[in-house]
Amino acid sequence: MHKEEIVLLHLTLFHIKRLFEQAGIANGHFKLYDSLDVQPVHIHKSKADHKKAILMLCKGITEVFKETPPDEVLRNPKMKELLEVVG
Incomplete structure (x- = not known):
């Protein structure tokens, strides 16, 4: 991969991290x-x-997904709210 593609992937994963943090799901997972x-x-x-x-x-x-199954993450009220804003 080219550096620009790597940085774009980094940015995408960073946004996922931020979503988890804003939803209160990430509890030290990203230290x-x-x-x-x-x-x-x-x-x-x-x-x-x-x-x-x-x-x-x-x-x-x-x-995060080891602790909280994906379907439970998506049922999180704060996550739903954030995804509505993003989507």
């Missing part, structure tokens, strides 16, 4: 990602840094 200090807007960071950030976001998202 590793936050400690990396690499965000999608940090385009000066290396491709490898963005790949590592993507892996940490995927790990956090996986942990």
Whole structure:
């Protein structure tokens, strides 16, 4: 993948993280990602840094779904509200 594509994937996963946090679903699941200090807007960071950030976001998202099944996530009232605004 080209760096631009990696950054776009990073941005997409970052938005999922934000949705979970705003819905109150993420309870420390993204600490590793936050400690990396690499965000999608940090385009000066290396491709490898963005790949590592993507892996940490995927790990956090996986942990959320291990604790809360996807159908339960979608039934969360705050998540429903956020998805209506986004969609």
